[in-house]
Amino acid sequence: MAAARKRRVSAARKRRRQRLKVGGAIAGGVSVFAVVFWSVLWPYLIGALVVGGAAIGGWWLWRTDRSVRGADRRWRYDEAVQAGRRTLAEVDAMTGTEFEDYIVDLCRRDGCTDVRRVGGSHDNGADVLGNLPDGRSMVIQCKRYTPKSKIPSREVRDLLGAKVHFKVDVAIFVATTYFSGPAERFAKENDMLAVHRDHLGLWNNGASLLSLGAVNGLGQGDRRHRERWKETYE
Structure with missing residues (x-):
């Protein structure tokens, strides 16, 4: 039994020595590979790290810029709404020219472009010209009448002209x-x-000009609303 145990111990030691030799050979091979080819590989490794870092940094900067720009746009819009807001009583006290300028300001607030006041003695039925935010051209007729007045159909026909x-x-x-x-x-x-x-x-309080199209022809009140209106202005 002692001889058999010695043989097993000897075999185990032999296997360990073989594993150590194999491991040493692999480690030596890797070392030799790294030493021999490092001058070839290191530019690619460093390049990959630089490109990866630049991509991550660029993405982070893009997200930050987008967030800052979005917050700035929202702030500017809110400021424009607050700066341009008037009570309807203040609007009623405007002159016709002041009212036209006020409408120009609302249009610009909502992103309309090339907006300009053209009202005058020979305005051909137009007070304001410009382009909507979606690019369509527009003409606006502005009427600052007393609240108890009514816009007759002939004036709307003039706008169609x-x-x-x-x-x-x-x-x-x-x-x-x-x-x-x-x-x-x-x-x-x-x-x-x-x-x-x-x-x-609604427009004065922040609703966009384009959104008013959804309620076109609506909102002039029911019978009770008209009765209160008459009591106030007649």
């Missing part, structure tokens, strides 16, 4: 009062945006 004359895509009628029934129907039938007093209040 201005649309044809200036060859624009959208015609918008903005008033400090309300439209007569025929005037409002004519505007809707001819794809014109009729912004009456209630919608002007």
Whole structure:
């Protein structure tokens, strides 16, 4: 039994020596490979690290810039809303020219481009010209009337003529009062945006000009609303 145990111990030692030799050979081979080929490999390894770091840094900068720009746009928009906000009583006290300038400011706040006031004695039915944020051209007629007045259909028809004359895509009628029934129907039938007093209040308080299209022809109040309106202004 002692002889058998010696043989097992000897065999185990032999296997360990063989494993050590193999491991040493592998380690030596890797060392030789690294030494021989390091001058060839290191530029690629460093290049990969630099490119990877630059990509991560660029992505982080892009996300940060996007976040900062988005916050800045929101802040500027909120500031523009606050700066341009007026009470309807203040709007009623404006002159016709001041009202036109006020509408120009609201358009620019909402991202309209090339907006300019053209009202005058020979304005051909247009007070404001420009382009909507989506690129469509527009003409705006502004009427600062007393709240108890009504916009007649003939004035809306004049705006349709201005649309044809200036060859624009959208015609918008903005008033400090309300439209007569025929005037409002004519505007809707001819794809014109009729912004009456209630919608002007929404626009003034931050709603975008384009969003008013969803409520075009609506919002002039029910019977009780009209009764309170008459009590206030008549």
